[in-house]
Amino acid sequence: MIIIGELINASRKAIGAAIEGQDAAAIQKVAGDQHTAGADFIDVNAGIFVDKEPEYLSWLVQTVQQVVEGPCAIDSPNPKAIEAALGVHQGIPMINSISLEKERYDNLMPILAGTDMKVIALCMSDEGMPETVEDRLKIADKLVNGLLQNNVKVENIFVDPLVQPMSVNNDFGMEFINAVEQIMQKFEGIHTACGLSNISYGLPARPFLNQTFMVMAITKGLDGAIVNPLDKKMMANITAAETLAGKDNFCMNFLQAYRAGKFE
Ligand code: THG
Secondary structure, three states, X not given: OEEEEOOOEOOOHHHHHHHHOOOHHHHHHXXXXXXXXXXXXXXXXXXXXXXXXXXXXXXXXXXXXXXXXOOEEEEOOOHHHHHHHHOOOOOOOEEEEEEOOHHHHHHHHHHHOOOOOEEEEEOOEOOEOOOOHHHHHHHHHHHHHHHHHOOOOHHHEEEEOOOOOOOOOOOHXXXXXXXXXXXXXXXXXXXXXXXXXXXXXXXXXHHHHHHHHHHHHHHOOOOEEEEOOOOHHHHHHHHHHHHHOOOOHHHHHHHHHHHOOOOO
16 A cells, blocks of 8 residues: 555644744654655645745645655645645655646646656546546546556556545445446556545544545555554554455565554
8 A cells, every 4th residue: 555644734733833834843743753654655735825835835845855755745736836846856756636627637737748756636527526436437537548648657647536525425435435446447557546534524433434444445456545644543454454455465564564563
């Protein structure tokens, strides 16, 4: 599972304040902790600061990479902010995300074309949010084919089928899960990724629902996740579910995690 650490997001109070106050040490603590806990990418999101988003997103990338030797996932709907952050990023980042929304698609595709960047392809269009498997597959098809035609390699694409809240519609859980399965079958070598926490929006015991939903998604092939890597139960669930799904030869990862005390 490719882990994208979600905690550096300006919509979280402490992070929003640290960005505004340019408190590098506070950001670096959260970045370092997530990296140590196993994050492969550190997501950076300054989306609440509309006018200053390009400036703040670049500052976040630089601040994170002063202490973490690893890539960021540059999380913004704004191509201008993404471009600014790319200008200072060291190594190969992940772009979070391109979608089928026309302005976003048209502005981001030339930035991605022919590069080796990783990209999340979010199943969203100008017609709004997808609800069914078919809605998601239609958008995924157009996004993936567009990226392939622009010489983005299939193994660098992470399709995000878009998690919608269970409290809104009884079908939203399985429509997402079945979309993961079909996308993984349809495009050989592709990845899927998502932010899980929307599933539990409006309900109590959210971590419990998120952890359970993660296990369900792993059985259908989900292999990327925007999560809190400091959530020990979530991380233990991921390890156990991947082992049980046959993705862990000789149960080596499971045994290693056990010996490291990850299940205590
Ligand atoms: N898809 C893609 N990108 C995304 C999302 C997605 N980026 C933003 C969001 N959704 C994922 N990121 C977050 C970041 C923080 C939180 C939720 C989603 C969050 N954190 C808890 C808090 O603030 O209290 C802390 C986490 C915890 O304790 O478990 O709520 O869907 N492509």
